Structure formats: C-alpha cells, structure tokens
Amino acid sequence: MFDSPLSASAYEVLGVDPTVDEESLRRAYRLRLRQTHPDTGGDAAVFVQVQRAWELVGTPVARAAYDRGHGFGAASAPEWSGFRPPVRTQTRDTRPRARSFGHPGGWRRERYLDLIREWAGRGVTLDDPYDPALVRSAPHHLKRLLADALAEEATARIVSDLGMGYTVWHDVVADERDPDAKLDHIVLGPSGLYGVLSEDFGGPVRLRRGELIGEGVSGSPIAELVRSMRAVARAARVRFGGAIVVLPDEDLEQAITEVGRVKGVPVAVVSRSGLATVMRRGMTGAREIGGNEVFDVRTRLQQTVRFA
Template sequence: MFDSPLSSSAYEVLGVEPTADEEMLRKAFRLRLRQTHPDTGGDAATFVQVQRAWELVGTPAARAAYDRGHGFGAQPAEQWSGWRAPAPRADTRPRARSFGQPGGWRRERYLTLIREWAGRGVTLDDPYDPALVRSAPHHLRRLLADALAEEATARVVADLGMGYTVWHDVMAAGRDADPDAKIDHIVLGPSGLYGILSEDFGGPVRIRRSELIGDGVAGAPIAGLIARMRVTARAAGVRFGGAIVVLPDDDVMDPITELSKVRGTPVVVVSRSALSTVLRRGVAGARAIGGNEVFDVRTRLQQTVRFA
C-alpha cells in the first residue's frame, strides 16, 4: 500500500514529519492506533495502514531502508527508484502470446509531462526519483500508478502460458479515438474472452450498485470499460465473455468479488494476486471458448485492434 505513487507515505499515515525523532514517532504511532482502532469507532482499513506504517519505520534499520527507497534523506546514485519500466526477464518458459505495450501510453505520457512540470530546460537525472514523484501533481502520479498497474497485470497474464493471447493498450474506436479511452488488456484463453481494466486509485476501493467507489475513484470505471468493450466487440465481430477489474491486493476487501451483469456483461473485481485464478477458471456466466473458435476470435481481433 506504500509502494504506489498515489499512496500516502508511512510518515503521513502516522501524522509526523520525516524528520521526527524516535520518541515523536513512537508517540504518534500510539496516538494513531487509539484514533483508528475499530473498537473505538475508527476505520479498520486505516488501522491496518497505521500498523503497516510502523512496521516500515518503527525501528532504525527498517526506517533507514524505507527512507532510502522512498526518497527521504540521501539516496545513493545507484539506488533503484522502484518505478522504472521492468527489464525483460530471462525466462525460457512458454509465455502467453502478447501484442502491444502494457502501460506504454501512460508511461510515455508521464515522462513527457513530468519534464514539462519540472521546468523547461531542466534535466531530470531520474524522472522516477521517489522524492520527485511524491512532489508531482496528482494527475502525473496517477499516470505512473496506472502504468505500473498495467505492467503488473501483464506479468500475471504472461505467466499463464501459451494457451492465452493478450492485447495491451487497445484503442476502443480506431486510430482517432482518445488514447485514454482504451481497454488496458484483452485476454483470450480457454475460459473465454475478457476485457480487463488495471487500476490503482491509491487507497481502498468499495463497490456500490455494480460500480467502484472510493476517495480516489472518479467517474464510472466499470461502466466505461463495458462501453469500450462493446465498441471493440462490434468492430471485430466477437463477443466478450466478461469484464475484469484488477486492483492492488491491499485496496480490496475480498480477493474475488463477482458482480451482477452490467449491460448484459458479467463483471468481477479481483485483487492482482487472484487474477490468474479467475482467468484459468473463468468468470461466472462467461462462455468458455475452445477448438477452432479460439483461432477465429484471435484472427478477428488481430485484424481489428489498434494500439494506443
């Protein structure tokens, strides 16, 4: 929960400055425990965050490691900031067939805008430096958070093996559409054809009336995903079996939450660690695909999709 560009730092959760001494930190932790404890009217999710924050900075060794990795105090030049695009893995196992660049559009947009925000003529040694990211406007941190979420989902799908095909950053309405109005991933496998939205809102997310709600949630993410899937389905002449929304593990109460159908499409909200389970077993109400139909659907999509 503290590794997202959108999340509060451990110090912010505890309500102290990063320069606080050990005694101030300990007092703040005890106060926040009393304030957030569910038995005294506090919020359970916030209570867990307070405990996790203390684990990260409650001892000198843990605090030193946290500060190095999150841009508090001096950071060695060779220190990895944690938010760079991952390097290709030297892995010889069969992988899912993949097209497009997961998170590519948002990561490129982030790099352009972070340099504009830093100032014309300024050279950024590391556009992913934690201190820089933490001080950037919310819309820039959101771009990076979403790029990271899409890349994480892509790694999960790739590990499903060669029986799956995935298209990343798919435009919903041809070349002239808004690149931000895209489908993050389309996954085809034995359990069906799915449109996937990878999100990171920077905090806990709840579900109300088949839609996501939370402090960081804007608009109607599920309804938007369904609308883009319908456009793509008409263009390619295919039928999606369901929609999947993937969120960070710490931001959902249950790893798998199946919703009622939205505009006739089964929807499931899953934690990232549960995604492979859902894609292997399928979404309730979705139609499995097998035999020659898999090749037909793959060919139709391959001939139709455009990438952001």
C-alpha cells in the same frame, strides 16, 4: 501499499515529519493506533495502514532502508527500481508464456514523461523522472498516470504467466476519435474472452450498485470498461465473455467479487493475487470458448486491434 505513486508515505500515515526522532515517531504510532482502532470507532483499513507503516519505519534498520528506497534523507538507493519501467533480465526463462502483443502501460508512461518534464519547466534537466522525491511532489494527475502504468505492467506480468494457452493484447485503442479511450488488456484463453482494466486509486475501494466508489475513484470505471469492450467487439466482430477490474490487493476487502451483469456483461472485481484464478476458472455467466472458435477470435482481433 506504500509503493504506489498515489499512496501516502509511511510518515504521512503516522502523521509525522520524515525527520522526526524515534521517540516522537513511537508516540505518533501509538496515538494513530488509538485513533484508528475499529473497536473505538476507527476505520479498519486505515488501522491496517498504520500497522504496516510502523513495520516499515518502526526500527532504525527498517527506517533507514525505507528512507533510502523512497527518496527520504540525503540519498536514495540507486538499486531501487521503484517507479521505473521493468527491465528485461538476461536470465533464460524456459517457462511457457502467454502470447503477448502491445506495450502494457506504454501510453501512460509516455504521457507521464511528457507532462513531468513540462511541469518541471523549461531548461530544467531531470536526471531521473522516476525519482521518488520528484514523484511525491508532482501533481495528482501525473502521479495517477504513473500509478496506472505500473498497474498495467503488474497485470501484464500475471497474465503472461498463464501459459501458452492464452493470448493477450495490451493498450488497445477502443475509439479512434478519442485518444483517451483504450482497453488496458484483452485476454483470450480457454475460459473465455475478457476485457481487463488495471487500476490503482491509491486507497481502498468498494462497490455500490455495480460501480466502484472510493476517495480516489473518479468517473465510472466499470461502465467505461464495458463501453470500451463493446467498441472493440463491434470492430472485431467478437463477443466478450466478461469484464475484469484488477486492483492492488490491499485496496479490496475480498480477493474476488463477482458484481453480476453490467449492460449484459458479467463483471468481476479482483485483486492482483486473485487474477490468475479467475482467468483459469472463468466467471459465473461468462461464455467459454474452445476449438476452432479460439482460432477464429484470435484471428479477428489480430486483424483489427490497434495499439495506443
């Protein structure tokens, strides 16, 4: 909840300055509880955020750890991976993995690095472009790029663990004429062929008339996902079984919501913790594939997919 580049800090949720003393912090917490409690007309989602914020900074030990890890105070924790790209470990992992192609989040990370340096200005050396304090001060569109890169990387880790029966393509170009038109992930497995969008809007979202809405939502994410899938399907001469939008757990009231068909494609909105379940069991109305067809679809995609 508080580790997204788009999320408010624990202090912002509680409505205080990061340097506030402990007694003032406690008073602010109690005030925010009263203001946001659902029984008094408050927002349930914000009420949960207030409670979580207090868990992170409500004691001196917890607060010190939070400050070190999120760029508050004199020094941040050098070991905190934060917003940096995932690092491959040297530990041997013998678990079977899905076959994976492309670089999840790579296009958005490259774009973020270019723009954050441009925003900082010429002649300014950025020792760490992922420093939490720097990210927090960056314009919203830069934080959004980084948040989406992190979301794609999180999805990639989940689908990788599905096993060798799955093949995944990341950061796929949907339209050669439009550099921003891409499909975050294509997942092929026993339950079908899916187009997947990984998002982080920085706050709660909900559905209205088959589309996502919320304070941080712009455009029509589901419609755009289906449009990108159709472009890839035409080029590769394949049929997608369904479309999946993956969001952080705390941004959804339900782990799995089947939206129905959008332009003829079954759509589901799922939390990260619910993604593996949907991939394994499939979706209502999604077309399962197997046998020689899996091989044929994989071959067609391998021959036509281009990466962003």
